[in-house]
Amino acid sequence: MxxxxxxxxxxxxxxxxxxxxxxxxxxxxxxxxxxxxxxxxxxxxxxxxxxxxxxxxxxxxxxxxxxxxxxxxxxxxxxxxxxxxxxxxxxxEEEHTQLDEIVLSASRTPERVFESPVSVERMGIKQIKNTASVSFYDGLENFKGVDLNTNSLTFKSVNTRGFATFANTRFVQLIDGMDNASPALNFVLGNLLGMNELDVASVELLPGASSALYGANAFNGILFMRSKSPFDDQGISAYVKGGVTSQKAAGTNEYYDMGIRLAKAFNNKIAVKANFSYLSGTDWYANSEMDLDMPGADRSNPAYNGLNVYGDEVSTTLNFDELAGLPTGTLGADVVSRTGYNETDLMNYNAESMKADVAVHYRPFADDLEIIGVYKIGSGNTIYQGSNRYALNNFLMEQYKLEIKNDNFFVRGYMTTEDAGDSYDSRFAAININRSWKGDTQWFTDYAEAYIAGRLGVGTGVLLDYQAAHDMARQSADAGRLLPGTDAFKGAFNQVINDPDLATGAKFQDKTKLHHVDANYNFTHLTKKFAEIQIGGSFRQYKLNSMGTIFTDYDGAITYKEYGAYTQIQKKLLEDRLKVTASGRFDKSELFDGFFSPRLSLGYTLGKEGNHNLRASVQTGFRNPTTQDLYIGLNAGSAILVGSAPDNLDRYTTTNTLSFSGQGITGQTEATVSGRDVYENAFSYRSVVEGMPVAANVDLVKPEQVTALELGYRGKIKSIMVDVSGYYNKYQDFISTETVLVPLYGVVGDNTYSLLALQNGDYQAFQGYTNSAVDINSYGVNAGIETKLFKDYDFDINYTYSEFDFDESEDPDFRPSFNTPKHKVKASIGNENLFKNVGFKVSWRWSDAYFWQASFADGDVPAFHVVDAQINYGIDFLNSSFKLGATNIGGNEYYQAIGTGRIGSMYYLSWTIKP
CATH class of the missing domain: 2.60.40.1120 (Carboxypeptidase-like, regulatory domain)
Incomplete structure (x- = not known):
């Protein structure tokens, strides 16, 4: 024992x-x-x-x-x-991958992409340097889930998760915290008032709703661009980029872009920086002559309405039998349009962009407390496609900012102002050039008389057939017409584009202002043991001042205000593997009831080495109607656009001249209708087209809402980085427009005078802003992988699936304008050190075909694929790098929206010098 x-x-x-x-x-x-x-x-x-x-x-x-x-x-x-x-x-030692990059936007606090509670894309200095696109902003189109729609050479519109137009009011772009949107238009004009690429520190993009932290308009996504601090990045840097653009319609044209950045810290308290850049080139010509109303027809069609032909929107029905006193059915009746002008005869295709900014940074105590004053200016020439095609010439935007911040808080206030400069509407330029030469009534009279004479053989004894008579009638009515290139045309053109009255001119005037203040305090340094807590708020005031050319501000500027407040709590649990984030924001516009938008997200890190992260979030978002939804009063030609703010309904009025005859009396009278009639006395356009007129049921516009659910995974599987997410959005009160016909006499529903007005063509088409009653859902998947091939070659590929659905029978007049392909694939391969000081990158993008629906025109966009590439060489002793690049290699021209110019190729060589 x-x-x-x-x-x-x-x-x-x-x-x-x-x-x-x-x-x-x-x-x-x-x-x-x-x-x-x-x-x-x-x-x-x-x-x-x-x-x-x-x-x-x-x-x-x-x-x-x-x-x-x-x-x-x-x-x-x-x-x-x-x-x-x-x-x-x-x-x-740090192992640098995209998952380890630090982002600030997802939670308004620094965190790794790996742990972000929602999807986020990031571009840092390394990615900016190596992009195969011609600029860092163009490089955004390689992000997964992102559409970068080309409006013109200098105006590209960023969007995520569908429902895009060039007037993309559902997407926000911030530069150092300042909203970059045009105050009057309510959307971003690409990088017009953006950043010099030498000053870009990082770019972050959040797809989907972000209202819980960023307010009303962060509805479909938000883009953050942050600049370099003059304390951290000093010295003089510059770049020059030269090359050509190539397009079948425009030919081969010179392109150049140059910029400089100067930054100096005089001591540990004060530093300054200044940036300047200038770009010049020839825009993509838009020259489609497709007949919008009769695809396949040519310009011999009496009612021809060309896509990029303007002025032919003015049309009427000529009843030749009635005009000639003949029995019905002898010659019949036809819709006839005036002869239009090609866009290439009306548009300034000289694309220019000038950007400059100056900033003073002051640290009074030589610590993290900093006071920043900024002035930014952007000007240039570009093309904007909305209800019409607009030449934005010498368009000017300015921003002034004062900000106080440290590691725990910021308070910033800024003002954005704009001046439309010499901008004009190309459609109304054509319409009023025609009218300055010969009025509509006289032109159609000349046409009708010539047609009748041709068909009856008057004066010649030769009876012309249908088409020959129409050709002769147009030739007769157009005799002496102003021809492009002549002095008479140039004189009329210059007079029209400098006249802001759309009855006689086409000038686009605007001097709208935006004032904005926001603040945030992060209490984490006080509450770290419990949770990370922050609060914030904002105030915004619009001052609309288009002098009656866009808005109904005929008698002075229109002002209205919005404000909001938010909070967020973030907590890590289960040995820091579970991250819980709860946010909530309340916003109020003086025109609408307040709206609360919460967000809850969970992130869980798993695996022995913590290489995998699962995330889930649910949030609600909302979008206030834009300045145009509320206060526009604009005759777009095919219809009059009228905003639906309650105090706007009686601001807009239009007077039409009515001709009458009967009982031996012939004469004219005037009829006036207002914006109120759009909502209270109008016929549904669809019902009239279908031959059964009924009253339109158009409600005043109110904020739209979305409930967004997202699930995702990020992780590292051996040497492969994976990021996959899926989303489902459910929309309510989706903001839309509805076209209605307002009778010039009678009351809709009286079944007498109002129907007679329709029969006689005595009505006015309006487009009112309202909300769809139908439930709309969108959903999709984004998936991407990154890895190293052959140890040294960076390779990534991503795929995006996007779809939406709604019950069309519940709202047949609703136009969803989803405007994004169902499938997209993007891939790139590159090597920073192919040889000593030599690197390269090749990017490829493929887009499925999709249907584009917008106020300018609808139509199918064919599938396309694009290859961009660059090779770069660094010379150390010159602190220089050279890049030789090309976009759309192969020159397979494509377009991303109906009505824009086809996108050709660019070839360039750049030289960048950095300290």
Whole structure:
């Protein structure tokens, strides 16, 4: 028995003393602590270092053995343990991947992309340098889930998750916290008032609703661009980029872009910077002559209405039998349109962009408290396609900002002003050039008389057939017409585009202003042990001043205000593996009831090495009607656009001249209708077309809402980075427009005079802003992978699926304008160091065919694919890099919207000098 006890005691002692204890600390190269995983190599024993990087590992293995230390974002390290109670210091080197990049936008606080509670795309200095696109802004089109629709060479519209137009009021773009949108138009004009690429520190994009933190218009997505600090990035840098654009319609034209950045910190308290850039080129010509009303017809069609031909929208029905006093059915009746002018005869295709900014940064106590004053200006020539095609010439936007901030808070106020300069509407330019030469009534009279004479052989004895008579009638009515290139045409053109009265001119006037103040305080330094908490708020005032050319501000500027407040709480649980984020924001416009938009998101990190992250979020978002939805009063030619703010309904009135005859009396009278009639006395356009007129049921516009659900996964599987997300959006009160016909006399429903007005053509077409009653859903998937091929080649590929649905029978007049392909694939391959100081990148994009629906025109956009490429060479002793690049290699011209110019190729060489 004594022997047995001795054996048991010996075995227990051996077992106890066979345990090995290892202690240590894990830090990065800056000696900052890292919460890392510490495991025994080849075994399952392991511990997690605490927040300060300290760990204690106890194992039954006896030395010598190895331990492996890993952490997301760092290269793993293996240590040999040679003795019990060994204490070690582990330094891990950063392993740079896209998942480890730090983003600020998703939660208004720094966090790794890996742990972001929602989908986020990021472009840093490295990606900007290596993009295969001609500029960093163009490079956004390589993000997964992103549509970058080309309006013109200098105006590209960013959108995510569908429902895009060039007037993309569902997407927000911020530069250093300032809304970059035009105050009057309520959407971003690409990078017109954007950033010099030398000053870009990072670009982040959040697809989908972000109202819980960023307010009303962050509905479909939000883009953040942040500039470099003059304290951190000093010196003089510059670039010059030259090349050509090539398009079948426009030919080969010179293109150049240049910029400079100057930054200086005079001491640790004050620093300044200045940026300037200038771009010039020839825009993509839009020259489609497709007949919108009769596809396949040519210009011999009496009612021809060409896509990029303007002025032919003016049309009427000529009853030749009635005009000639002949029995019905002898010559019949036809719709006849005036002869239009091609866009290429009316548009300024000289694309220009000038951007400049100056900033002063002051740190009064030489710490993190900073006061920043900024002035930005952007001007240029571009083309905007809305209800018509607009030449934005010498368009000017300015911003003034004062901001106070430190690591825990910011307060900023800024003002945005704009001046439309010499901008004009190309459609009305054509219409009024025609009218300045010959009025509509006289032209149609001349046409009718010539047609009747031709068909009856009057004066010639030769009876012309239908088409020959129409050709002769147009030739007769157009005799002496102003022809492009002549002095008479140039004189009429210049007179029209400088006249802001759309009855006689086409000038586009605007001097609208926006004032905005927002603030945020992050209490995390006080509440860190409990949770990360922040609060914030904003105030915004619009001052609409188009002098009656866009809005109904005939008697002075129109002002209205919006304000909001939000809070967010973020907490990590379960050994920091579970991250819970709850946000909520309340917004109020003086024109509408307030709206509360909450967001709840969960992120869970799993796997032994913490290489996998699952995320889920649900949030609601909303979008206030835009300035145009509320206060526009614009005759767009085919219809009059009228905003539906309650105080706008009686602002807009239009007077039409009626001709009458009967009982030996012939004469004219005038009839006046207002914006109120759109909502209270109008016929549904669809019902009239279908031959069964009924009253339109158009309600005043109110904010639209969305409930968005997103699920996603990010992770590292061996050497492959994976990011997959799926979303489902459910919309309510979707803002839309409805076309109605207002009778010039009678009351809709009286079944007498109002129907007679329709029969006689005595009505006015209006487009009113309202909400669809139908439920609309959209859903999709974004998936992307990144990896290294052959050790040195960066490769990534992503796929996007987008779809929507709604019950058309519930709202047959609703035009969804989803405007995005169902399938998109994008891929790139590159190597920063192919040889010493030599790198390259090739990007490829493919887009499925889709249907484009917008106020300008509808139609199918064919599938297309594009290849961009660049090769770069660095010369160290010159602090220079050279890039030779080309976009749309192969020249397969394509377009992304009906009515725009086809996109050709660009070839360029750039030289960049940095300190």
């Amino acid at each position: 004594k022997q047995l006890v001795s054996i048991i005691a010996f075995l227990c002692t051996t077992f106890l003393f066979s345990q090995t204890k290892v202690t240590g600390k894990v830090v990065d190269l800056n000696n900052d602590p890292i919460p890392a995983n510490v495991t025994v190599e080849g075994g399952s024993t392991g511990v997690v270092a605490d927040f300060d990087g300290n760990f204690t590992l106890i194992t039954q293995q006896t030395p010598p053995f190895n331990i492996v230390v890993t952490s997301i974002g760092f290269s793993s390290k293996t240590f040999e343990i040679t003795a019990n109670n060994q204490n070690i210091l582990v330094q891990l």
